[in-house]
Amino acid sequence: MSLRPSSGTVFRRTVDTARLQGRSRMGGVGVHVRAALLLVAVAMGVKVLQVHAGEEGSFCGSGPSPLCCTGKQDNCSVPITEDDFCFCDSYCQDNLDCCPDYDQVCLGESELRIEEVRGASLQLPKCDVCTHSSSGLVCAENHCMNDLALIDELRRRKNQLGWTASFYDKYKAVDVDEGLRQLTGTMGPTRMVLKRHEVKAPSSSIYIPAEYDFRKRFKERLVSVKDQGWCGASWVFSTLSVAQDRLAMASDGLYRVSFSAQDLLSCGKMGPNGCLGGHLDRAWNYLRMVGALPEVCYPYDSGFTGKLPRCSKRTGTGCQSPYKSGPAYRVPSKEQDIQREIIANGPVQAVMTVHPDFFLYKTGVYSYSELGSPHSAAHSVKLLGWGEELVNGKMVKYWLAENSWGKDWGEGGFFRILRGEAECGIESHIFAAKPECELLSHGLKVVCN
Known part of the structure; x- marks a missing residue:
C-alpha cells in the first residue's frame, strides 16, 4: 500500500464524510481484508483512522471482490490515515480516484502485468513512493509520468487544447x-x-x-x-x-x-x-x-x-x-x-x-x-x-x-x-x-x- 502524508502529491483522495455516510454494504470477508490492510499501515507507523463497528458500512461496497466495486461507486474505499482514503473501483483507472496498488489490493489480482515486470526487472526510478524510517515517512518528490495535477489541468483545458x-x-x-x-x-x-x-x-x-x-x-x-x-x-x-x-x-x-x-x-x-x-x-x-x-x-x-x-x-x-x-x-x-x-x-x-x-x-x-x-x-x-x-x-x-x-x-x-x-x-x-x-x-x- 502506498502511503503519503497529508501534504504530499497523492494517488488518493481526501475523505468526504458526507459522501461516504451510509452508502454501502460489506460482507464479512471484506471486514477481514480491510482489517489486514489497516494492520499493515499501523505496522509502518502510520496513524490510521479507527473504525468502529457501526461505521463498517461506510467503507466498502459489495462487488466482484471484497475491496472492489463495479463501475463508478466511490463508496468502495480503504482508509489510509485520519484524513485520507483510497477509493477502489473500476471507474478510478481512468479518473485517478484510487490507490497506486489498485490492481493488487482492490481487484485481488495476483499476477503482475507485463509493464510491472518490466519495471521490476529494469528497476526504473520511482516517484510518489514513500518509505518509513526512524525520522518518519519519507516520500520521493520527483515528477511522475502520471502527474495527477497535470492530468487534471489538461482535462480542464481539453476544449481549449483540442x-x-x-x-x-x-x-x-x-x-x-x-x-x-x-x-x-x-x-x-x-x-x-x-x-x-x-x-x-x-x-x-x-x-x-x-x-x-x-x-x-x-x-x-x-x-x-x-x-x-x-x-x-x-x-x-x-x-x-x-x-x-x-x-x-x-x-x-x-x-x-x-x-x-x-x-x-x-x-x-x-x-x-x-x-x-x-x-x-x-x-x-x-x-x-x-x-x-x-x-x-x-x-x-x-x-x-x-x-x-x-x-x-x-x-x-x-x-x-x-x-x-x-x-x-x-x-x-x-x-x-x-x-x-x-x-x-x-x-x-x-x-x-x-x-x-x-x-x-x-x-x-x-x-x-x-x-x-x-x-x-x-x-x-x-x-x-x-x-x-x-x-x-x-x-x-x-x-x-x-x-x-x-x-x-x-x-x-x-x-x-x-x-x-x-x-x-x-x-x-x-x-x-x-x-x-x-x-x-x-x-x-x-x-x-
Missing part, C-alpha cells in the same frame, strides 16, 4: 525523466545528415486530398503497432516501420513483413548504448548495407530487459535473405511536399520533441500545452496521413502519426498532431528511403513501382 489526457497504468509510479530517456531515444541528426540536400519533391501535379490515411490502402494487411518498451529505441522502430510500409506499397502488398528491431540493435554494431538512443542515419545505413530480417528471426527482448543481448539471430527459413532499402534521403519540410511524398512513395519518418504532457495523450489533435515539467527529449515517429477536425468552432489541420508505445497508448497506438505549424518540430526533419524490391530472393524478383 486533445484529451489520460492516466496510463503502465507508467504508474515511474519518474518522468526516466520516461523521457527510455521511451524516446532519437539522437539529433549528424552533421553529415544535416548537410544533405533535400530530394526534389514529387511532382506538383499530384492531387492532395483534404484527408489521407495510408492504412486504408491496405486495410488490415499492414504490420500492427509495436511497443519499444523501456528501451530508448525510437530511432530503430520508426525506421523499420517506415521501411515495412514502403516495402508493402512498392510490392503491391506482396511483401508485408514485420522487421526485427532486435536484429538491428544487437547485430548492427551501433555500440553498447542502443537503448540509450541512436542516430537515424545509422539505422538507415544498416538497412542499406545489411538489410532487415523478419521479426521471427530475432524476436524483440530489449524493451523488457533494457539490455542488448549478444547478436544471436536465427538461421531458419526466411532468415537468410534480408530486406534492403536504398540510401536514405531528406524530404523537404514544406507541408505539401511531405504530403506528396507520402502519396507517391509511402509513409515518412519524422523527428519531434516530446514533452511530458505527450505521455498522457489519449485522443484529439495534440499540441504542446506548455504545462508540467520543462524537460524534453527527441523522438522519431512515422507520418502516414493527415486530415482536419473541428475544434472550438475552428477547422484544425493535423498529421496522422504512428508511435512505438503499443496499442494501449493514444488512439490505438496512433496520434494526431497539429499540421503546418512545425508543432514540436514535427516537420523539421523528414527522412525516408525506397526499398530495393528487385534484390529480394525467396524465388521471386519484384520490381519496385
